[in-house]
Amino acid sequence: MTDTASSPKPPAPSPPLSSPPGSSPPGFSPPGAADERLAQVGVLTTILKRPDTGAFIGAVAVFLLFAWTARGVNWAGDPGIWSTWLNTAAYDGIVAVPVALLMIGGEFDLSSGVMIGSSGLLLGILTTKADWNIWPSIVVVLLFGLAIGFVNGFTVVKTRLPSFIVTLGTFFMLRGLNAGLTIKITGGVSINDIDKAPGFDFAHKLFASTVWNKYGLAVPVVWWLGFTLVAAWVLSRTRFGNWIFSVGGDPVAARNVGVPVARTKILLFMATSLVASTWGIMTAVALRGMQSNEGVGREFEFIIAAVVGGCLLTGGYGSVLGAAFGAMILGMAQIGIISSGWDSNWVYFFEGVVLISAVMLNTAIRRRAERAR
Amino acid sequence: MSSAGGNDAHLLELEGVSKYFGNVLALRDVSLHVDAGAVTCILGDNGAGKSTLIKILSGVHHYDEGVLRVDGEGVRFASPRDARHAGIATVYQDLAMVPLMSIWRNFFLGEEPVKGRWPVSRFDIRFAKQTAREQMGQMGIDVRDPDQPVGTLSGGERQAVAIARAIYFGARVLILDEPTSALDVKQAGVVLRYVVRAAERGVGVIFITHNPHHAFPVGDHFVLLNRGRVIGDHVKGAVTRDQLVREMAGGAELEALTHELEGAVDT
Amino acid sequence: MSEQDAIDTLDEQRFSRRGLVVKGGLLTAGAAILGGPAAASALGATAATKTRIAVVTHGDTGSFWSVFKKGVDQAVSDLKARGVSATQVYANNDVSKQVAGLNAAIAAKVNVIATSVPDASALQDPLTKAASKGIEIITVNSGLGAFDSLKTYMCHVGQTEDVAGEGAGKQFDAVGAKNLVVLIHEASNSGLTQRAAGAKKTFKGTTKTLLIPNATSDLPGTQQKISAYFKANPKTDAFLALNPDVATAALTAVPKGTKVGTFDLSPGVITAIEGGKILFAIDQQQYLQGYLPVVFAYLFVTNLNTVGNGAPVLTGPGIVNKANAARVAALAKQGTR
Numbered sequence: 002m003t004d005t006a007s008s009p010k011p012p013a014p015s016p017p018l019s020s021p022p023g024s025s026p027p028g029f030s031p032p033g034a035a036d037e038r039l040a041q042v043g044v045l046t047t048i049l050k051r052p053d054t055g056a057f058i059g060a061v062a063v064f065l066l067f068a069w070t071a072r073g074v075n076w077a078g079d080p081g082i083w084s085t086w087l088n089t090a091a092y093d094g095i096v097a098v099p100v101a102l103l104m105i106g107g108e109f110d111l112s113s114g115v116m117i118g119s120s121g122l123l124l125g126i127l128t129t130k131a132d133w134n135i136w137p138s139i140v141v142v143l144l145f146g147l148a149i150g151f152v153n154g155f156t157v158v159k160t161r162l163p164s165f166i167v168t169l170g171t172f173f174m175l176r177g178l179n180a181g182l183t184i185k186i187t188g189g190v191s192i193n194d195i196d197k198a199p200g201f202d203f204a205h206k207l208f209a210s211t212v213w214n215k216y217g218l219a220v221p222v223v224w225w226l227g228f229t230l231v232a233a234w235v236l237s238r239t240r241f242g243n244w245i246f247s248v249g250g251d252p253v254a255a256r257n258v259g260v261p262v263a264r265t266k267i268l269l270f271m272a273t274s275l276v277a278s279t280w281g282i283m284t285a286v287a288l289r290g291m292q293s294n295e296g297v298g299r300e301f302e303f304i305i306a307a308v309v310g311g312c313l314l315t316g317g318y319g320s321v322l323g324a325a326f327g328a329m330i331l332g333m334a335q336i337g338i339i340s341s342g343w344d345s346n347w348v349y350f351f352e353g354v355v356l357i358s359a360v361m362l363n364t365a366i367r368r369r370a371e372r373a374r
Numbered sequence: 375m376s377s378a379g380g381n382d383a384h385l386l387e388l389e390g391v392s393k394y395f396g397n398v399l400a401l402r403d404v405s406l407h408v409d410a411g412a413v414t415c416i417l418g419d420n421g422a423g424k425s426t427l428i429k430i431l432s433g434v435h436h437y438d439e440g441v442l443r444v445d446g447e448g449v450r451f452a453s454p455r456d457a458r459h460a461g462i463a464t465v466y467q468d469l470a471m472v473p474l475m476s477i478w479r480n481f482f483l484g485e486e487p488v489k490g491r492w493p494v495s496r497f498d499i500r501f502a503k504q505t506a507r508e509q510m511g512q513m514g515i516d517v518r519d520p521d522q523p524v525g526t527l528s529g530g531e532r533q534a535v536a537i538a539r540a541i542y543f544g545a546r547v548l549i550l551d552e553p554t555s556a557l558d559v560k561q562a563g564v565v566l567r568y569v570v571r572a573a574e575r576g577v578g579v580i581f582i583t584h585n586p587h588h589a590f591p592v593g594d595h596f597v598l599l600n601r602g603r604v605i606g607d608h609v610k611g612a613v614t615r616d617q618l619v620r621e622m623a624g625g626a627e628l629e630a631l632t633h634e635l636e637g638a639v640d641t
Numbered sequence: 642m643s644e645q646d647a648i649d650t651l652d653e654q655r656f657s658r659r660g661l662v663v664k665g666g667l668l669t670a671g672a673a674i675l676g677g678p679a680a681a682s683a684l685g686a687t688a689a690t691k692t693r694i695a696v697v698t699h700g701d702t703g704s705f706w707s708v709f710k711k712g713v714d715q716a717v718s719d720l721k722a723r724g725v726s727a728t729q730v731y732a733n734n735d736v737s738k739q740v741a742g743l744n745a746a747i748a749a750k751v752n753v754i755a756t757s758v759p760d761a762s763a764l765q766d767p768l769t770k771a772a773s774k775g776i777e778i779i780t781v782n783s784g785l786g787a788f789d790s791l792k793t794y795m796c797h798v799g800q801t802e803d804v805a806g807e808g809a810g811k812q813f814d815a816v817g818a819k820n821l822v823v824l825i826h827e828a829s830n831s832g833l834t835q836r837a838a839g840a841k842k843t844f845k846g847t848t849k850t851l852l853i854p855n856a857t858s859d860l861p862g863t864q865q866k867i868s869a870y871f872k873a874n875p876k877t878d879a880f881l882a883l884n885p886d887v888a889t890a891a892l893t894a895v896p897k898g899t900k901v902g903t904f905d906l907s908p909g910v911i912t913a914i915e916g917g918k919i920l921f922a923i924d925q926q927q928y929l930q931g932y933l934p935v936v937f938a939y940l941f942v943t944n945l946n947t948v949g950n951g952a953p954v955l956t957g958p959g960i961v962n963k964a965n966a967a968r969v970a971a972l973a974k975q976g977t978r
Contacts, residue, residue, distance in 0.1 A: 073873065079872075081872065082869070082872060086869075089865040089866070092859065092861050092862050093862075114858075179702070180702035184707060191704050191886065193909055284860070284861055287861055288889075288890060290909065292703060292704060292860075292886050293702045293703070294701060294702060294857045294858050294886075295858055295859070296859075298855055299858065299859060335862065336865060336866060336869045342873060345853060346828070348854065349854065
């Protein structure tokens with residue numbers, strides 16, 4: 002009895018066996034009949050099955066609400082007002098995109114808000130203290146974003162601690178750095194005069210200009226749209242997207258079938274920090290400076306946008322498009338309340354109502370869609 | 375349903391295999407085989423060594439003594455990947471299915487078909503949906519809506535997806551780890567049909583269970599495991615169901631217990 | 642050598658440790674020769690008596706409080722050789738953190754607590770406890786009149802919010818504005834509401850307030866909201882910010898021709914004043930609010946000196962406008978104004 006360790010030859014996967022005529026297993030109808038039964042599932046049910054339907058309905062409802070209460074400023078028809086809330090939505094929407102992907106992948110990043118401030122401050126330090134041209138500074142800031150994201154992801158994967166905790170730690174560290182390091186380097190806690198850096202003009206054009214001057218639609222809206230479309234495509238139409246769903250839905254099962262769970266999660270964390278960094282750059286360029294408080298607390302707005310958009314907190318299910326609608330709802334709420342002349346103390350209350358209603362609506366729709374089979 | 379002829383090499387064979395964990399002997403001198411198109415049932419209670427056996431067959435553990443042969447050639451799997459490449463697929467009890475994902479997504483998870491080149495290579499969804507539906511059809515299930523999340527399927531249907539997936543991706547040997555244990559009677563019956571269907575498609579099935587009532591109808595070959603040893607090895611037709619039950623339950627012990635109980639009732 | 646002269650010389654030689662030790666020795670010797678036993682023991686006690694002060698505020702890491710902190714740091718540095726040490730807590734608008742800081746100071750048995758008062762009822766308990774333990778209390782920045790009744794209350798160092806607000810209102814009046822909006826950037830800060838109320842009192846036109854909670858952590862969003870407000874209230878022609886970062890951000894959001902005023906300085910604000918974009922800044926000189934309490938604490942602990950006689954030590958309102966902006970600019974760059 003020899004133990005020859007021959008390397009097993011991988012056989013070719015068996016070709017899909019088409020059922021030869023006459024030998025169909027009982028209960029299975031030929032393809033033509035099945036197609037016709039598929040159509041009966043219904044267009045309405047297909048739409049209801051989508052995770053973003055609830056958010057879309059919510060966005061329309063909120064829009065109509067303010068169309069009435071803010072009719073004094075022509076909420077429904079003035080492109081200037083549209084631009085205002087679209088701009089505000091973009092400020093949440095841009096970072097909500099990777100936050101949604103990360104949530105679908107089953108993780109949270111509580112450092113995504115403060116990362117905005119850190120990135121802007123870093124850009125400011127490089128351009129105003131080290132006197133760099135703005136473009137290499139931007140590259141360094143983006144690399145910084147990738148590095149922090151890697152640290153977050155690697156720590157979560159290696160220690161198996163909840164990402165909530167790990168990124169909370171990152172949040173505190175960055176927050177301390179924002180204040181402490183900045184004071185040490187500049188003597189103050191805000192960096193100004195970024196616009197004096199060489200290369201600024203084009204940076205401003207790319208990151209902070211207005212695309213529709215007449216109505217004030219700002220270029221971040223275009224970035225928001227771009228990020229959303231790319232991420233939605235990745236999520237629903239690529240292999241990596243399939244992995245994201247599996248890693249959030251059941252990481253054990255995913256690993257068992259060969260999905261690179263650790264790599265997927267780390268990439269998701271890196272994407273989140275990278276986009277937060279990008280938004281930090283965009284903010285710093287727009288404000289021509291950055292003060293160290295920026296971004297703190299925004300991480301929850303991104304999470305709200307994702308949850309309103311249909312992403313499950315437990316992971317494995319959701320939509321990037323939905324997060325975009327969620328951001329729209331937040332933007333409309335913040336501007337609509339002011340435009341309607343309400344006491345802005347009600348903003349928080351309104352956001353809370355929206356959050357709960359949206360989640361209830363999403364759950365109800367999903368249950369109904371499942372029963373309609 | 376052909377039994378292996380003496381001259382043909384078995385599809386998968388264990389001969390005299392033993393496995394130690396430190397000082398503990400998990401498997402001792404185990405010999406069994408499975409042939410293409412046949413179902414070998416491995417019966418045993420908890421602690422009999424079934425899970426160690428599965429892990430050796432699927433490449434998770436290395437065996438210490440004996441030989442494992444695929445198509446007559448001795449092999450040593452370095453990892454589960456090797457076992458998969460050799461055509462040995464294991465369907466564990468948790469099925470490795472993600473409940474929230476659709477049937478077609480689960481079917482191709484980890485082996486997604488792609489079109490195009492990086493960075494715009496896309497998941498060939500149309501192919502995936504079509505194929506998933508076809509393959510489920512091969513198992514006798516008409517999937518009306520491949521977008522249906524796997525979590526909404528019945529336990530039996532989920533097993534069917536797992537089995538269909540394994541076969542599609544080239545399994546020549548299918549190891550099913552307690553597929554009926556968590557199901558009600560009706561669903562269990564449905565799964566047994568799939569087991570037969572799989573064998574009919576030319577796959578060698580190793581059906582592991584602690585329930586001889588499930589094993590009996592579908593097995594071509596029955597191997598009984600107890601405390602790491604093979605205590606019984608029967609070909610279909612050479613054993614009755616009752617015999618299997620008795621052997622499994624440790625025959626003599628059950629009789630003694632029955633007598634005791636009857637005695638207690640009498641008094 | 643009089644006591645005053647001694648201190649002046651010390652100031653000059655501030656950075657010379659050796660100089661301090663030498664002068665300290667001379668001082669003691671000089672006092673022993675000149676003064677009576679009381680003076681001798683007081684000044685002799687200088688080297689040995691430690692003044693421990695806890696500075697506990699609701700401040701954050703923004704540009705306003707960093708100037709305040711510079712004041713505290715400088716005072717401690719100036720008086721370190723005289724036995725003065727300080728612990729500082731900046732609670733970032735979290736009242737419970739501030740209460741915790743106060744309790745820690747009480748447990749550490751400091752001599753003096755200097756605290757800001759964003760919420761008087763929340764701080765009632767810890768401050769009463771501090772008073773009962775004989776710890777002196779100075780209120781800074783906010784809280785005038787809130788704790789006068791406490792036995793060990795010393796004085797208030799700050800700008801009275803309502804008077805400051807009144808100053809702002811008058812400024813807008815002087816340029817003929819008719820409709821004012823005051824942007825309140827923190828949700829639970831009574832000082833800010835007092836400023837707005839003060840402005841409303843003296844401003845002859847209509848005054849409205851706009852609350853944008855946590856405006857400073859999302860400045861781009863704040864710009865959009867300001868823009869929305871002006872669209873909804875197009876007659877508004879005057880804008881008062883209560884924070885310098887909000888003011889500079891608002892400049893791009895308010896319609897052309899809006900008169901903009903702000904509280905507190907920053908390099909951006911000063912540049913804008915010089916450029917005519919911001920009309921005025923109400924400077925409450927928070928550097929003094931950090932510096933003076935340390936000095937008062939030291940003087941009280943070592944010499945039982947009291948200040949104010951029940952009236953607040955006012956650090957503002959100082960009006961910074963185009964006329965004096967240039968001179969203030971250089972100092973603001975240092976972070977001390």
